[in-house]
Amino acid sequence: DDSYTLVKDGTLTVVAELGFAPFEYMNDQTGDPEGFDVDVINAVAEKMGLQCEYLPNQKFDTLVPLIKQGGKADVSIAAITITDEREESVDFSEPYLDSNQAIVALKGSTETEATLNDASKQVVCQGGTTGNDWITENLPNATCVPVDDVTAALTGVQTGLYNAMVVDLPVAKYMLTNSFSDLDIIEEIATGEQYGIAISKDNPNLTKAVNKALEDMKSDGTMDSIETKWFGS
Template identity: 60%
Template sequence: MKKHHGLLALVVCALLGVCLTLGLTACGGSGSASDDSATKATSTDSTDSSSDGASTATDYTTVTDGKLTMISSFAFPPFEYMDGDDYAGFDVDVFKALCDKLGLEPNILPSVAFDTIVPTIKSGGKADVSLAAMTITDERLAEVDMSDPYMDSNQSICVKKGASATDVDSLNVKGTQIAVQSGTTGEAWAKENLPNATIVPLDDIIQAMTGVSTGLYAACVSDLPVVKYEIEQAYSDLEVTVEIPTGEQYGVAVSKDNPGLTSAINNALKEMEDDGTMDSIETTWFGSSL
């Protein structure tokens, strides 16, 4: 009997050792899980907004880490154009100021056709934002997010000085060719309000105004600030005969998949208004704050 009791004791001790080992292993696993939870909590905390409502860097993603990538059509002065090999214009300066507020390096992609911008932003992966004197419209909001407005604008009709057809009624005639930039609100206005004329969509406003200057087109319809600027700079033979009060507002286009970036841009735009940055950029390009 004593021998049996001794054997039983050995078996019990062995079983206890196994249980103890399993228990320690289980505790080790539990500790690792706790560490993971702590890491996730820290990551989640880092995405919270600061007390003043400004977004932190981890609230959104960018195509390239540490950079904000912009796409635009650089033939729309004074908002965006090429100055030699450099990108220039009001929107370029606004973009760089936004980057400064967000703590990101500006990255500007080569010029594209205006009507390709919204699809590019929508699809993602190539550009984070577009500043392209882009009017906030319901149609665009169905495809992409738009920031709060940063500029007001209207449309205009531009003709050659001395032209006989200068207003909506005289231009709305069969066979009259009206130049517009493809995909713009100027094109949309012309199609709606000049239904009898032939609307000719072009890649950019420079082509449109050059065509009016050479007599190829009877008129062009485009954003008033751009047309006025170009007349002052290069097209002294043209004039604005109709200012169209469309009440448009420009916004920054952002992917709907990146709402945190839209929020951060809105915060940055407000800060730029409050601290005088926007007034300074407006004065640089338009002679005074708007």
């Protein structure tokens, strides 16, 4: 067993932004992180014969820099889209899930991509996300408002503070079903994103081991059962 050469003390240290249900969120009862990504990384760690330990919640836009800087966390799993820009700073595992973006607005709203592209329109997003990039590129005239917290952003759309939010489609679907029933997905945007686990470029053997674990999880049904648990069949 060479796991000690990959991480310290047999513990895979994980950092995330824990406000992104159903991928990662805090269970208020237990105080533990929960979600699709939490199940994935726990299964990865188990395959590698490691314990899994979450560090305290961090802002999304600090995750890639934290992994790049090294020393604090071994991996970040946080519905992080694999992008060329991020790949300059960190390595990514093989993709573990496909995703897209969504535009969310009040139910009955007449906003469209076209009407939102105006300086009078406030379009909110989580700062540093691919949704943030999408607004900058595709709604250059809109007033883009990056915030840290997705729930606060959606609450702002609900109260009319913002005209719309751009966020990952599976998160929009989940949060609108579970808490924000007066909001609607007014447009799905086929960005064709893929989520990967971010790992320091200084630890290529860890990336290899994580990829091996993911491959095993895809072939032995573990990944399917995690997908079914969180997204249905």
